[in-house]
Amino acid sequence: MKAKIKFAISLSIAAMLPAILTQPVIAVDLLERYPTQLTAGDAEPDHARPWKFTPDDLYRVSHFVVKVGDTLKVETGAADLGVGHCDNGAVWAVLIPHESGTLTSPVAKQDEAVAHVWLRFHPGQVDRLFPTDTVLAGGNTNLMIQMQAIVNAKFRSSWHAGMNAMIPEPKDMTVYVDTKGGSHRFFMVDTQAKTAEYVAAFDSRSSQNPGTGPLSLETAPPVVVKTVPEAGARDVSSGIVEIKVTFSKEMTDKSWSWCQAWEGSTGESVGDPRYESDHKTCVWKVKLEPGKTYACWLNTDGFQNFKDQQGHPAVPYLLTFCTGAAEKEKSEKPSASVPQTEPAGPNRPNVVSVSPADGATNVDPRQELRIRFDQSMNPNVMGINWSSGGFVPDGQPRYEPARNEFVIPVRLVPGQTNELMAQSSSTGSGGFRTTNLTYAGDYRWHFTTKPVVVKPGAVKPNVIRISPASGETLPVLTLLEITFDQPMMPPDQGFPYLRKTGSSFDLPAQIPAFDFDPSSHQFTVPVVLPPDNDTRLTLDGFYSADGVASDPIVIRCQIGTNSYSSGQRNLIATAAKDPRLEQLVSSMKAARARLNSGTETVQWTRFFGGKESFKWIMANSATFKWQGTNQIYADISEIMNLKAFILGNDGKTCWLYADDPNGHRLDSSPAALVPDIYTSVADPFTLTKFTVAEAIAKGRLVYQGQTQFEGRACHRVQSWMVRQPQNENDRVFAAKLEWWIDAETLLPVQVIENSQYGSETFRFHYEQLNQPLPDAAFQPPAMTGINARKDGFKLFKQETPLPDEKRFLTIKDGSNGEMSGRLGWSSPGGTTSSGLN
């Protein structure tokens, strides 16, 4: 596997920013800064080049002048300069004079005051336009946004193919001056012939500036006077829909600019747009999905093809609306003011209040969601699903019995409508229910969060460094370090994410355990990459502390077969020698060996779904018991969402009791005929089987020090786990595991596992430690009427295993990050079993 290109060049250029900013002011040779091999033009659209513009491309000039014969002269004093560049040098420039600047041309009788200047030129001409002794480093980064707006408005005026730059001949140049009087002076310059051809059509563009000359109804640009659906409409029907836009004037036929506000924001086109017979109404048939927000710009500064019959472009208009939920869902959807609950049955628990309230707006993104019922509930079971909006957890959900209320601390995605459903068991495991298994109905409500507020004058954040550096072959588990040039919103406020393609099982994927160092503005983003492969990562959702989004970060990378980087391997090897870790694990092993019996309740909370945030919370509990080395019991009924799913081994018989919609059943096998019994309870590092050194090495454990957890001192241990496929049906799995080990009992009290599938928290409560438990505690519930053989539910076909039948029982309590309860048998032909994981 050869190491190849990994990172975009712009990022390495951007990395120079701090160095430049801390240097004394020096003159800059722009041709040296943006070297080019090009000696001629290249106007083939297929060859058009993508370009970049970063804070590193901002300069100051002491003076600027461009003069073309006696026909055109643009001259300014001190000005700010922005330069756009491709891999073959500089391709455009924006100049904003600090104070004075004049345009002299035949177009106006008098000199015109310059607002800003847009220039397109051959890359080899940059130092002629901006001589070295006039250019200073350290431009005003506060002008980035203004310059980008100018670029967006002007780029498509010449030498372009879409937003890519074509290269003019060295003698050709575009000089496009916006005057303070509101005029837009566009000149095609031939420096060899010393001619400047004025193109008057551009003066009608971007006519949003007051101060243009008097208009008549004929010369005024058209505007949108009506849309169907109306802007801001909610509950628009989904399916095939005609969007109609009516302008104030008759329009040019077959000319329009329906522009996306974001990727996929316009719906799926079903045929070309057309004008109705009134020539004022343009109709576009699109396919709309239910429950989605759509937004479409009708013209922008860069796309101006909605124009009247005289060619005046329409004033840009933003049409935004959202569709209602699918018809099936719609009948269940609450109105804005009347939340809906499924019809209450006898004794069925009902939601009596929620917070934030249904229909609330401007909700602070940091919230404690509250769901209150009219009766006492099972405190361990809950399920909430977001059909729009999303969250990251901000603490452990809890139940307040005095109020029959669940409290879920979250950070909500800002500026979004959150549509939530507190779900019953009918929609999956984790539904709200009472302790006597009476299920609540589904309950839906919605509210809207406060958007991110952009501070005035805020500047777009730019990446100045990415690690691993370009040229490295990346491991399957890669911790990307992304450093920005300014303070950023931490991950629980800005919601950065890896854009996913394919299903949630596909790689690359992110592990939702982003770190952020505010002092260095550096994010650490764990990603799981497809082994022995090339891929492209697109990271998005990074916001400056001032509320400005960064551009998406695109990283091309080649991945090897190593699970970890050499740095991670070194860290793991060093951590293994940490005497504190060895002492802790030794103490845990001794403590666990002293525990002969106990009962353990595990609260399992899962957060998953969604892209930049989670969309599901599910919580359940399970109970485990153990005694000696041969008695084990696991009640995982809540997790299996069944009336009963319990399994165990009383020392003589391995058994599974289930009560599901098919009835209840009992499968069992003499323990002596089950050669593969694997149990792990209160034993996160498998210390009942491994030596201390083996446990540290196999677990890749790293000691993190002591901390307080719910009023008790705990040791923290961490591990990055990577499991590569063992067969063709296997998948890569990677996770970050963190343990909180009670410093007194040396038992785990909490484990958090963040993997590519979401985030899981296990919390452990212990009772009856080292108290003798009766054998009956490890036997299946007493029951009558079971005839498993007759019912056809029998897991084992006969009392004695066939020669190639290997029976197994697996019980794991989640303290190693995985909860499991399964009974069955395997043979060369496959595995037959029943259970969890």
Place this chain on the structure above:
Amino acid sequence: MKTKTLLTTLIIGAICQFAPQIGRAQDVDSMAPVVVKTVPEAGNKEVAPGEVEIKVTFSKDMMDQSWTWSTAWKDSDAPSIGKPHYDTTHRTCILKVKLEPNKTYGYWLNSQNFHGFKDAQGHSAVPYLLVFQTKSN
């Protein structure tokens, strides 16, 4: 070469275009408000002169006491009678003016440099040009 460049521009410009991704997916509440209705309607040539209420309705609830009625060119506005105000819907801003006969009036409702029309959350409205013409007495 120039011809080729301009030709490219025109060909690309004649077809339905989609801008590159310019933002993050949002919802209606977080988007800029826009004008959904004006009285008189833009382009109306038969507006009665005299004292008239110009009404501008936006797509969202708007911030009270905040607006930008700008002239579209020199003297394109009419003398106003009192301050603008929002009606009880908080979406319709009303400016009472005195219109002369046979005259074209033009207002920018927000512009590149002035963003007084904003929704209750502070999002500036997309600029809108209202031009209409009065009829003779």
